[in-house]
Amino acid sequence: MDQTTLNFIVVGLSFALYFGIAIWARAGSTSEFYAAGRGVNPVLNGMATAADWMSAASFISMAGLIAFVGYNNSLFLMGWTGGYVLMAMLLAPYLRKFGKFTVPEFVGDRYYSNTARVVAVICLIVISVTYVIGQMRGAGIAFSRFLEIDIFWGLITAGAVVFVYAVLGGMKGITYTQVAQYCVLIIAYTIPAIFISLNLTGNPIPGLGLFSTMSPGNAGEGQHLLVVLDQLLTDLGFREYTATTNPWLMALYTLSLMIGTAGLPHVIIRFFTVPKVADARWSAGWALVFIALLYLTAPAVGAMARLNITTTMWPAGIEGEAVAVDELPDWFETWQVTGLLGVEDKNGDGKIQYYNDANPDMAAIAAERGWEGNELVTFNRDILVLANPEIAQLPGWVIALIAAGGIAAALSTAAGLLLAISSAISHDLIKSVFNPGISEKGELLAARISMAVAICVAVYLGLNPPGFAAQVVALAFGLAAATLFPTLMMGIFSKRMNSAGATAGMLAGLITTCLYLFLYLGFFFIPGTAVLDSSQYLFGIPPTHFGPIGAVFNFAVAYAVANATAAPPQHIQDLVESVRIPRGAGAAVDH
Amino acid sequence: MSDNQGSADSYWAKNLRLIGTCLVIWALASFGFAILLRPLVSGIAVGGTDLGFWFAQQGSILVFLVLIFFYAWRMNAIDREHGVDEE
Numbered sequence: 001m002d003q004t005t006l007n008f009i010v011v012g013l014s015f016a017l018y019f020g021i022a023i024w025a026r027a028g029s030t031s032e033f034y035a036a037g038r039g040v041n042p043v044l045n046g047m048a049t050a051a052d053w054m055s056a057a058s059f060i061s062m063a064g065l066i067a068f069v070g071y072n073n074s075l076f077l078m079g080w081t082g083g084y085v086l087m088a089m090l091l092a093p094y095l096r097k098f099g100k101f102t103v104p105e106f107v108g109d110r111y112y113s114n115t116a117r118v119v120a121v122i123c124l125i126v127i128s129v130t131y132v133i134g135q136m137r138g139a140g141i142a143f144s145r146f147l148e149i150d151i152f153w154g155l156i157t158a159g160a161v162v163f164v165y166a167v168l169g170g171m172k173g174i175t176y177t178q179v180a181q182y183c184v185l186i187i188a189y190t191i192p193a194i195f196i197s198l199n200l201t202g203n204p205i206p207g208l209g210l211f212s213t214m215s216p217g218n219a220g221e222g223q224h225l226l227v228v229l230d231q232l233l234t235d236l237g238f239r240e241y242t243a244t245t246n247p248w249l250m251a252l253y254t255l256s257l258m259i260g261t262a263g264l265p266h267v268i269i270r271f272f273t274v275p276k277v278a279d280a281r282w283s284a285g286w287a288l289v290f291i292a293l294l295y296l297t298a299p300a301v302g303a304m305a306r307l308n309i310t311t312t313m314w315p316a317g318i319e320g321e322a323v324a325v326d327e328l329p330d331w332f333e334t335w336q337v338t339g340l341l342g343v344e345d346k347n348g349d350g351k352i353q354y355y356n357d358a359n360p361d362m363a364a365i366a367a368e369r370g371w372e373g374n375e376l377v378t379f380n381r382d383i384l385v386l387a388n389p390e391i392a393q394l395p396g397w398v399i400a401l402i403a404a405g406g407i408a409a410a411l412s413t414a415a416g417l418l419l420a421i422s423s424a425i426s427h428d429l430i431k432s433v434f435n436p437g438i439s440e441k442g443e444l445l446a447a448r449i450s451m452a453v454a455i456c457v458a459v460y461l462g463l464n465p466p467g468f469a470a471q472v473v474a475l476a477f478g479l480a481a482a483t484l485f486p487t488l489m490m491g492i493f494s495k496r497m498n499s500a501g502a503t504a505g506m507l508a509g510l511i512t513t514c515l516y517l518f519l520y521l522g523f524f525f526i527p528g529t530a531v532l533d534s535s536q537y538l539f540g541i542p543p544t545h546f547g548p549i550g551a552v553f554n555f556a557v558a559y560a561v562a563n564a565t566a567a568p569p570q571h572i573q574d575l576v577e578s579v580r581i582p583r584g585a586g587a588a589v590d591h
Numbered sequence: 592m593s594d595n596q597g598s599a600d601s602y603w604a605k606n607l608r609l610i611g612t613c614l615v616i617w618a619l620a621s622f623g624f625a626i627l628l629r630p631l632v633s634g635i636a637v638g639g640t641d642l643g644f645w646f647a648q649q650g651s652i653l654v655f656l657v658l659i660f661f662y663a664w665r666m667n668a669i670d671r672e673h674g675v676d677e678e
Contacts, residue, residue, distance in 0.1 A: 066648075074647035078621045081652045085617045088659045089610045093666075207649055211638020224639020242640045244629060251626045258621075276677045278670070281663035288659055292652050299648040580603055581675040 003396055007146045010400035011407060014184055015161055018177045018411075022165035025173045030440055033170030033447050034101035034423050035272045040175055042279040046286025048178035049270045051185065051408070052416035053080075053261075053287070054294060055131075056138025059185060059409035064381025067302030070241035075250050077295055079257025081288060086262035088284035091485075092271040094492045094579045096280040101272065103265040103420075103484065104428040110491040112572055113499040114433055119506050121424050123483040124265045129461070130476045131266075132417040136462025139410035145338060145386070146403035152463060158411060159459040166415050167451050174415045175273060181408035182290060188405025189294055191398055192388040193301045196308070199392060201225055206300035219311055229307050235318045236310070237356035241303065249545060256547035260477030263485030266413075266420035277582035305384035308391050313354040313376060322351040322375075331390035335383055342378030352376060418458060422450035475517055478543070482509035482550025490558060495576045497558060498568040505558025513550035517543045602673040609665055613658045620646060620654035 027033040040048070058080070066073045098106055104124055108117025136155060143154025165173040190206075197209035200218055214220045220228035230241050244250075261267070270287075271280045312332070313323050325345060335341045343352045347370055354376040355362055366372070386406075389398040426447040431438050438446065483506050490497040490505070520543045522529040534542070541549070567573075578584065624632055629643030637645040670676035 071644055071647060074625065074644075077648060078625060078651045081655055082617065082621050085613070085655050085658055089613060089662055210648070211640070211645065213639075226639040226644075242644050244643075247626050247629065251622045254621060254626065278663070278667045278677065281666060282660075285656065285659040285663055288652075288656050292656055295652055296649055577599065580606075581599065582670050582677050583675045585677055 001396075003399060004146075004148055006396045007400045007403045010397065011147065011404045014180075014404045014408060017180050018161065018165055021176045021180060022168050022173045025165075025169045025176045027168070027170040027172045027444075030101070030427075030444050030447065032172045033444055034419075034427065035269075036170075036172040036175045038273055038275055040273040040275075042274050042283035043286050044179050045175070045270060045274050045279075045283045046288075047182045047290050048175045048273075049267060049283070049287035050290035050294075051178040051182035051412035052270055053267055053291060053413070054185065054409055055135055055413040056142065056406060056410035057134065058294065058298075059189065060138065060142075060382050060385050060406055063298045063302035063305065064384040065302075066299050067306040067384055068381050070239065071243060072245055072250060074299070075254040075257065077299060079254045080261055081291060081295055082254070082258040083261025084284055084288045084291070086258060086485075087268070087271075088281060090489050091262060091268060091492070092284050093277045093280045093582070095268060095488070096271050096274065097277050097579045097582060097585045099585060101269075102423050102427050103268055103488070104424055105432065106491065107484075107487060107502070108428065108432060110572065110575065111497075111499040111502045112568070113503065116487075116499060116503045116506070117428055117432060119503060119510075120484065120487070121428050123479060123506065123510060124424050125421060127264065127476045127480050127484075128266060128417045128421045129457075130473065131264075132414055132421070132458045133461045133465055134473055135410050135414040135417065136458050137465055139407060139414065140462055142403065142406040142410060146400075146406070155459050155462045158407070158414070158462075159455050162411055162415050162418065163452065163455050166418055166455070167448050170447065170451070171269075171273060171419055174419055175270075177415070178412045181412040184401070184408045185405040185412075186290070186293055188398075188401040188408075189301075189385075190297055191401070192392050192394055193297050193304075195392040195394055196304050196388060197300060200304055200307070206304070207296040210300040210303055219317065225303065225307065229303055229310075232307070232310055232314075232318070236354065237359035237362035249540070249542070252541065252548060253545045256481055256545050257477055259481035259485050259551055260547050261480075263480035263483070263488070264476075265424075265480075265484065266416040268488075269420055269423070270416070277585045301388065302384055305388060305391065309379075309384075310354070313352060322353045324351050326350075328352070331387055334390065335387055339378065340380035340383045340386070341376070344375055344377045346375055347372040414458065418451060418454045421454045422447060425450040425454075475514075478513045478517065478547040478550060479510065481547030482513040482554055486551050486554040486558070490555070492576065492579060494562075495573050496562060496567055498562050498565055500565045501558040501560075501562025504561040505554040508557035509550045509554030512553045513546055516546045516550075519543075598673055599675075602669065602675060605669050606666065609662060609669070613662050616654065617658055621651045625651050 031037050062076060065076060095106055100106060100109065104117050104120035107120035108114060136158065139158040140151045140155040143149055143157060144151045165177050193206040194204050197206040198204050200214060201209040201212040202215035203209040203212045210225060213222055213224050214228055226242060234240050271283060274280050274283050312329060315323055325343070332341060345352065349370065352375045353371045355371065355374055357366065357374040386402065389402055426443060430446050431443050486509060487502050487506050490502060519531050520534065624643055625647035632642040635642040667676065
């Protein structure tokens, strides 16, 4: 049986599982559609949150993101996990106590203002739509790479699968499907990692293997893996793996990702599904346990795969001869076909020299040894995860699992985002603003229609991604950090914060962040409209790092305006008192 | 009523103090040892590199985990002490 057939079978089986769950977990009420009836076990909710959170980018790209830069990109590991500490202590338990269904609903009710509610809906939609484009793209690529089907049909299939369980089951269907998707993706990610770690260091736990010594039979036997890697990379003219460049910018970017993570609405609403406030606290811990299983493994996968590929290129060490074109391993040939790896024998010696030809220090060595430029011309970072099972010489079903895992990671995140978007439309716009008299049945239908429309829009945007897709991800984190996070936090921690203050603060965060992004990246990211370039960053801060500064603007403007205007009415102050204590959360269940 | 209010205030003050303590440790493990204070702890070797690198790629995440569970456990106990836990 060839690999593609095997991939089809494993991916097909995973879809059958998701459909089975969808039929079992149909939603019968708005409470089930928006919040899974608040009956989800905190451990299962943790698992669902982990799948919700870990996107195609976490699964496929993060190891490569770290491996090609080294220490500096550890900021993604810390930024995307540290936000859970903020969420667990500053937002999740209180928002669960509040006992409603959406993030804009808290903003609208707490600040007794439909203007605040609509501004929050706008922030939520901008954040979630930009995010969902990346997921649809990721799903499409996973389909086309593993199943060799056209990206158009890949996206249609992805949309159809999400449609079945999200429209039918709402949050309930999505939650239990995410639990299954988490299991698929974590098994797919860790099995190859364990084998590679065993191979190189003899330690089965990749996170420990990363700091262990090379086991017998490997180059650099007895030395620490990171020492061997550092030596290899500097010899080839690359930057040392463990070196620091700019610690202050690294800290700022980490903080931006942390605050942004805590303010992402599709993650926050997951904590509305557990029965009690105490469960929301535990559940945040469980979510991080399940996320950490992948995040602690990813840096090891990255470093080990980079080491493996580099030694493949230099089988006799750097002092010896480079690998001959006709001696490249089979997996190398396979991935060359996909265009993720590419070689070009520039000096025509029948061997492939891989080194950093952009480093001027390498010129003398290259001239002496007759190299005419780096010959590993394409080295896509995603290859580090995708080719892992083949590098570790694992059987075909493990490769098929990677396919199912990548698709699961993309679909689970897309479904969570689509639910956040559709519930904001049906619950916050239709029910709260335009048609307050709508019946329960009517709202459930509206929620299902919003979901169906959101899926169609997401598929369309996945097929025709706006040229600025890459920049927009920075926008999503920056906006979440600068708008929703401070507004939600002040709503809980400041009784004095009023409607005018919060609305002005949200707008200040939104406008300063957008402005800073647009000035450097072009207005609405239209190429050629950027006013300033990267040499003119304010205090050297790149637009991707702006989130915390936008948040400071939000806080400052909100406090200034709130202190100049009347305190919120008594019933709002009582509401703040009540979200601060857990007792009575059960009463909020039936809404 | 005033007693209730007093208890509510001290409950909230305890929560804020607990959050403050946890966030100091949170910042120390990530922005501190892993990034800004890395040169200070660079003398401590861990598996072929320094403590700061280990904190950046493993340690900080483990500290975050412990913090969240510790907070949940302490807060649930404080809820009971103040009689504001869920029945």
